[in-house]
Amino acid sequence: xxxxxxxxxxxxxxDHATIAAYLAASGDDNPLHRLPDLAxxxxxxxxLVPGMLIMGQMAEALQAWPTCxxxxxxxxxFVDPVVxxxxxxxxxxxxxxxxxxxxxxxLTAGVGRRYSVVCEAVIHLA
Amino acid sequence: MTTAQAxxxxxxxxxxxxxxxxxAVVAFAAALGRTxxxxxxxxxxxxxxxxxFSDPAIRAALVAASLxxxxxxxxxxxxxxxxxxxxxxxxxxxxxxxxxxxxxGPDARNILRVTATLSDDRGNPVGSLASGFLLVSTDAGQxxxxxHR
Numbered sequence: 001x002x003x004x005x006x007x008x009x010x011x012x013x014x015d016h017a018t019i020a021a022y023l024a025a026s027g028d029d030n031p032l033h034r035l036p037d038l039a040x041x042x043x044x045x046x047x048l049v050p051g052m053l054i055m056g057q058m059a060e061a062l063q064a065w066p067t068c069x070x071x072x073x074x075x076x077x078f079v080d081p082v083v084x085x086x087x088x089x090x091x092x093x094x095x096x097x098x099x100x101x102x103x104x105x106x107l108t109a110g111v112g113r114r115y116s117v118v119c120e121a122v123i124h125l126a
Numbered sequence: 127m128t129t130a131q132a133x134x135x136x137x138x139x140x141x142x143x144x145x146x147x148x149x150a151v152v153a154f155a156a157a158l159g160r161t162x163x164x165x166x167x168x169x170x171x172x173x174x175x176x177x178x179f180s181d182p183a184i185r186a187a188l189v190a191a192s193l194x195x196x197x198x199x200x201x202x203x204x205x206x207x208x209x210x211x212x213x214x215x216x217x218x219x220x221x222x223x224x225x226x227x228x229x230x231g232p233d234a235r236n237i238l239r240v241t242a243t244l245s246d247d248r249g250n251p252v253g254s255l256a257s258g259f260l261l262v263s264t265d266a267g268q269x270x271x272x273x274h275r
Binding site for chain 2: 011012018021022024025026027028029030031032050051052053055056057059060063071072073074075076077078
């Protein structure tokens with residue numbers, strides 16, 4: 001089981017409408033996710049995708065994996081900002097057994113080898 | 127960051143009642159791209175609890191505890207750099223919980239950590255949250271344009 005790879009998942013692309021819906025649903029009002037002028041002034045080409053939106057999509061992908069029965073915890077680091085409209089692929093691999101009886105999984109989301117979100121999770125296998 | 131590490135130097139913020147509202151869950155699940163967000167048998171999205179931090183009362187308390195200088199509040203922008211979510215049982219739609227929150231920092235690197243424990247209406251622990259934010263000065267106008275670390 002150690003080393004088993006999760007099937008790669010193309011996450012839903014977060015366009016302006018997706019981000020607006022997420023901000024409304026989550027209450028996040030960070031202007032970097034809303035104001036293109038501010039984002040551009042900060043050096044980005046457009047507004048940024050909320051990291052929690054990507055984390056949420058990654059958690060959904062993990063929960064949808066038939067091998068995953070339950071997620072004990074997940075820790076994500078938002079290492080590289082993602083501009084609206086970027087297509088991200090989520091990949092994962094079982095790294096080790098966990099003392100809880102579950103396994104440690106590493107998840108990444110990014111473009112090619114450039115990762116934007118890197119996560120570690122402990123899950124229990126189905 | 128372990129929970130023990132996160133609790134060192136933590137300043138309590140408060141205990142807040144929160145709930146898992148069915149309509150809010152549907153909207154949240156839809157925003158994540160779930161194909162059938164109204165499926166009541168599907169689990170509540172794992173990241174749903176972060177929504178509670180947008181509650182005006184909770185947010186105001188967190189801001190007051192984190193950035194007591196009002197002028198500073200206007201000048202700082204939190205950039206989310208890390209998030210941990212642990213649940214010992216799935217959240218139940220319609221259920222009421224208590225969110226006990228603390229803040230740590232900001233430290234010398236301008237990193238603010240927000241921690242929270244979640245308990246059910248009988249006080250039994252249900253989970254925990256730990257967030258890391260890089261506070262960026264908007265006066266400088268230059269949030270990190272590339273990698274955060």
